Amino acid sequence: MTDLPEDEDFLLLADDDEEGATADERAGVPWVVLVVDDDPDVHTVSRMALDGIHFLGRRLEILDCYSGQQACALLASRQDIAVMFLDVVMETDDAGLKVARYVREQLGNRNTRIVLRTGQPGQAPEQSVIIDYDINDYKSKTELTAQKLFTTLITALRSYGDLLSIAASRDGLRQIGNVSAQLFRIRAPRDFMEQTLAGLMEFVSGERGAIFCREPEGNGYSRVLLPLAMQGWSVESEAELLRRVQEISERRHSEAADDHSFLYVRTPNERELVIYLYHPQPIDLIRRDLLSHFVDKVAIGYDNVLMHEWQAQTNHWLEEQVQERTRELSEKTVRLEDAHRKIADELKLAHILQQAILPPPLPCDSRFQLTATMRPAREVGGDFYHMLRLDDDRVAFLIADVSGKGVTAAFFMLRAYSILHQIATSGAAPAECLTRANAELCEANPLLLFVTLFFAICDVRKRTITYATAGHDMPYLLRADGTSLSLPRAGGMLLGTFEQASFTEASFDLLPGDRLFLFTDGFTEAMNDAGDFFGETRLMESLLQARALPVDDMVQAVIADVQAFAGAQPQADDVTCVLLDLGYASFDD
Numbered sequence: 001m002t003d004l005p006e007d008e009d010f011l012l013l014a015d016d017d018e019e020g021a022t023a024d025e026r027a028g029v030p031w032v033v034l035v036v037d038d039d040p041d042v043h044t045v046s047r048m049a050l051d052g053i054h055f056l057g058r059r060l061e062i063l064d065c066y067s068g069q070q071a072c073a074l075l076a077s078r079q080d081i082a083v084m085f086l087d088v089v090m091e092t093d094d095a096g097l098k099v100a101r102y103v104r105e106q107l108g109n110r111n112t113r114i115v116l117r118t119g120q121p122g123q124a125p126e127q128s129v130i131i132d133y134d135i136n137d138y139k140s141k142t143e144l145t146a147q148k149l150f151t152t153l154i155t156a157l158r159s160y161g162d163l164l165s166i167a168a169s170r171d172g173l174r175q176i177g178n179v180s181a182q183l184f185r186i187r188a189p190r191d192f193m194e195q196t197l198a199g200l201m202e203f204v205s206g207e208r209g210a211i212f213c214r215e216p217e218g219n220g221y222s223r224v225l226l227p228l229a230m231q232g233w234s235v236e237s238e239a240e241l242l243r244r245v246q247e248i249s250e251r252r253h254s255e256a257a258d259d260h261s262f263l264y265v266r267t268p269n270e271r272e273l274v275i276y277l278y279h280p281q282p283i284d285l286i287r288r289d290l291l292s293h294f295v296d297k298v299a300i301g302y303d304n305v306l307m308h309e310w311q312a313q314t315n316h317w318l319e320e321q322v323q324e325r326t327r328e329l330s331e332k333t334v335r336l337e338d339a340h341r342k343i344a345d346e347l348k349l350a351h352i353l354q355q356a357i358l359p360p361p362l363p364c365d366s367r368f369q370l371t372a373t374m375r376p377a378r379e380v381g382g383d384f385y386h387m388l389r390l391d392d393d394r395v396a397f398l399i400a401d402v403s404g405k406g407v408t409a410a411f412f413m414l415r416a417y418s419i420l421h422q423i424a425t426s427g428a429a430p431a432e433c434l435t436r437a438n439a440e441l442c443e444a445n446p447l448l449l450f451v452t453l454f455f456a457i458c459d460v461r462k463r464t465i466t467y468a469t470a471g472h473d474m475p476y477l478l479r480a481d482g483t484s485l486s487l488p489r490a491g492g493m494l495l496g497t498f499e500q501a502s503f504t505e506a507s508f509d510l511l512p513g514d515r516l517f518l519f520t521d522g523f524t525e526a527m528n529d530a531g532d533f534f535g536e537t538r539l540m541e542s543l544l545q546a547r548a549l550p551v552d553d554m555v556q557a558v559i560a561d562v563q564a565f566a567g568a569q570p571q572a573d574d575v576t577c578v579l580l581d582l583g584y585a586s587f588d589d
Helices: 023-027 040-050 069-076 095-106 124-134 148-185 189-203 235-251 285-357 407-423 431-442 537-547 551-566
Strands: 030-038 060-064 079-089 113-118 139-142 206-215 227-229 262-264 272-278 367-373 383-389 394-400 450-459 464-470 477-480 485-488 508-509 515-519 576-580
Touching: 023 537, 023 576, 030 069, 030 148, 030 477, 040 060, 040 148, 040 235, 060 139, 079 095, 079 148, 079 272, 095 113, 113 148, 139 148, 139 537, 148 367, 189 227, 189 272, 189 285, 235 262, 235 272, 262 285, 262 431, 262 450, 272 285, 272 515, 285 407, 367 394, 367 551, 383 407, 383 576, 394 407, 394 576, 407 431, 407 450, 431 450, 431 464, 537 551, 551 576
Parallel strands: 030 060, 030 079, 079 113, 113 139
Antiparallel strands: 206 227, 206 272, 262 272, 367 576, 383 394, 394 450, 450 464, 464 508, 477 485, 477 515, 515 576
16 A cells, blocks of 8 residues: 555645646646648747747647648647647648648547648738638737747647646546446445445546445444445555544545545535545546535435435335234234124024014914014114914004114113013003003113004904004004004103103004004115105005005015115114004904
């Protein structure tokens, strides 16, 4: 490893006597000046006038050509000619003009400064030459004194240097653009910094280099400089490099010498980078400026690639979390589905048990027929009915609707059914049955559930029905003569709401062929897609249309009408009905 200087030769981009010096100037590369003239004396005088001139620390190297043809051959072989003093009339009257056109058009050389001089101005008028040819100055040999020759030369050299600087800047920017385009496609931080170091070394023609980083930690910085990229180093040379890098990091500024550079960089996200480059040739001002811009891009790119890595890691973590949560959700879904299956199986059993509790149709009697059905909205429901013979002439029947739906309503329904069955079996009058049932239901009703109910006793010998209600929809009486009506309401509160409630009775006479239809609100409150209810009017129309059917067929026809009306809408409430028919025979006293 070349020993690193202990002193600070100069700060990068600092002002000193050689601030504007290029690499050629520092290396003492001469300015190449070409004199093209067929007069040997002109060459002698030109050398005498230009002897000893130095510009920007560089001497002159003067080349001689004595014809246009000879000049073209030399210009084709050399690209470093800064200024050409070109005679117009040589082997031909326009030999110099041909050389000028050859340089610009065939060689494509736009940098060499061409000073056209002639001893016969009439051969090549100045205005037409300036317009038609890409030359930089036009002088008569007689006016080119030593002083004017000096002035013309320095002006041309400065212009030539500016053109080279522009070309160097353009080439440098193109090189930086190419490297940057490659760098910003890299997503791995280590690869990014290794490619960055390679690009920097190529940019400065370096032989070895290294990049170190110090990450922010809390409100300050960790004191450890992490090597991100190193090229061209031996193990024994790294210790000295680390010492100098640590110094640069502590001083927090860049440092440069002819053969090496330390670049201190702070990224937008407060990371510290120290870049070391060893380059045998000095870096000129233009490349130093471009290097500064390049490093700024590197700082932004490094933050971006770390951000991309963080995002990739975060996305990976999120994906793992999603996968884990998906697995957990899948397992829970399996358990939930299993629980649902068990619940569904148990509800099916509950449905079977609930249907088994409800009494079957009473055996046919020559004087009447009584049938009933209950279709719960769920597996189990809160609607129920009951019918039983009290004696040879009397039959009791009821229909009820428990508040709520599902399992809760079903449990309360079982309790209400059991109480009413026990009381009805005793043969008590309808109002007394409801009074006693209400008292028992109020004793233990923590959920404050209630029951609507219609309870009736039919005396088939006397052809009368005595009934009491507890807030239930009144049945429809379909007369044998084709008329229909809703029974008058008998007063009574909902069962289970008020322990001291009282109930009244009402009665009416029956005629042969009459039918009494008891129902729950699952019929009237069935809803279609438009949000309309089936309602009492449609129910009455459906009953009248099915009036002539047998009892069981009539019940199924009315239920079918309700289902057709609801269409795709799911059943929202239990559908329960009881039908009493007195059409089998005439009554005898």
